[in-house]
Amino acid sequence: MPTALITGITGQDGSYLAELLLSKDYQVIGMARRSSTVNYERINHLLDDINVVQGDLHDQGSLLAILEEHKPTEVYNLAAQSFVPASWSQAVLTAEVTALGVTRMLEAIRLFDRSIKFYQASSSEMFGKVLEVPQKEDTPFYPRSPYGVAKVYGHWISINYRESYDIFATSGILFNHESPRRGLEFVTRKITDAVARIKLGLASELRLGNLDSRRDWGFAGDYVEAMWLMLQQEKADNYVIGTGETYSVREFCENAFGFVDLDYKDYVVQDPRFYRPAEVDLLISDPSKAREEL
Numbered sequence: 001m002p003t004a005l006i007t008g009i010t011g012q013d014g015s016y017l018a019e020l021l022l023s024k025d026y027q028v029i030g031m032a033r034r035s036s037t038v039n040y041e042r043i044n045h046l047l048d049d050i051n052v053v054q055g056d057l058h059d060q061g062s063l064l065a066i067l068e069e070h071k072p073t074e075v076y077n078l079a080a081q082s083f084v085p086a087s088w089s090q091a092v093l094t095a096e097v098t099a100l101g102v103t104r105m106l107e108a109i110r111l112f113d114r115s116i117k118f119y120q121a122s123s124s125e126m127f128g129k130v131l132e133v134p135q136k137e138d139t140p141f142y143p144r145s146p147y148g149v150a151k152v153y154g155h156w157i158s159i160n161y162r163e164s165y166d167i168f169a170t171s172g173i174l175f176n177h178e179s180p181r182r183g184l185e186f187v188t189r190k191i192t193d194a195v196a197r198i199k200l201g202l203a204s205e206l207r208l209g210n211l212d213s214r215r216d217w218g219f220a221g222d223y224v225e226a227m228w229l230m231l232q233q234e235k236a237d238n239y240v241i242g243t244g245e246t247y248s249v250r251e252f253c254e255n256a257f258g259f260v261d262l263d264y265k266d267y268v269v270q271d272p273r274f275y276r277p278a279e280v281d282l283l284i285s286d287p288s289k290a291r292e293e294l
């Protein structure tokens with residue numbers, strides 16, 4: 001029975017990936033950080049079938065101890081400070097977790113067992129102020145937030161451990177992916193949640209920032225399958241995963257409000273509090289390599 005370690009098991013992707021791996025008869029070890037209250041909402045339905053262990057990407061020893069005890073054959077590094085606005089207010093923490101955390105896990109693999117296959121959750125935010133349209137694996141990076149900068153580090157350190165130590169370290173450059181389990185602060189869930197509240201008479205407006213930025217949005221449940229497929233290839237590599245379509249936040253609002261016969265213009269208020277110091281205006285993927293190879 002293959003054993004997989006998922007960091008970020010309590011997050012959106014961690015929960016979908018755990019479901020997928022269980023359906024493939026994996027033994028699933030999920031790493032969660034200690035907090036004063038348990039936040040297992042997304043994995044409550046899986047607790048009988050997965051083994052949740054405590055560890056933190058800040059803490060090198062905890063990572064090594066988990067590898068030694070559970071001997072995973074695959075490690076999916078999904079843990080991160082993943083919310084772009086928080087990366088300006090907590091820039092150093094974002095670098096510690098989202099960037100250096102990757103090195104801590106790779107070091108643990110290097111020291112314990114170099115045959116472990118490693119997946120790094122890289123991001124389309126690395127393309128930032130895009131230098132090519134659409135974006136593919138060799139499009140140069142121009143990150144626009146401390147989060148994007150940290151992800152560029154995580155991407156390159158994964159490639160470096162691949163080239164330096166022959167570790168199977170793959171980087172999945174995933175475009176935005178959403179689901180009912182997406183954190184409420186991200187724009188898709190913020191909008192759909194508000195639409196429901198407004199329709200039910202529980203709220204009267206929705207405050208948003210930039211309505212003109214465009215994203216290539218996919219479904220998280222599909223994208224975790226791409227993660228798994230990447231680790232089943234003969235060689236570690238980099239893959240862009242996206243839909244190849246892009247829509248504006250405004251179009252998302254039109255659709256979401258329209259779905260319950262409301263006009264977004266009657267409810268959406270643009271609020272400078274939600275503008276970002278530097279914006280990523282346009283993301284659109286060219287996922288042809290993944291389509292052909294995976």
Ligand code: NDP
Binds near residue numbers: 007012035081121
């Ligand atoms: P979430 O924010 O939902 O989940 C992040 C996870 O990381 C949570 O389980 C969180 O734990 C955990 N975590 C945070 N800090 C630490 C730490 N110091 N030690 C251990 N665990 C920690 O993200 P998603 O599931 O949406 O995304 C998964 C990964 O993919 C992330 O790395 C994200 O940056 C990346 N990504 C996501 C995209 C998307 O559109 N969703 C696009 C491209 C990349 P806790 O619950 O305790 O906070």
Ligand code: GDP
Binds near residue numbers: 185187188209215274
């Ligand atoms: P990101 O692409 O990882 O930053 O995902 P988000 O869902 O946080 O943001 C997607 C886009 O929506 C960005 O261009 C934001 O500037 C834009 N946006 C507009 N208003 C809001 C808002 O109120 N909250 C968030 N999170 N994003 C917003």
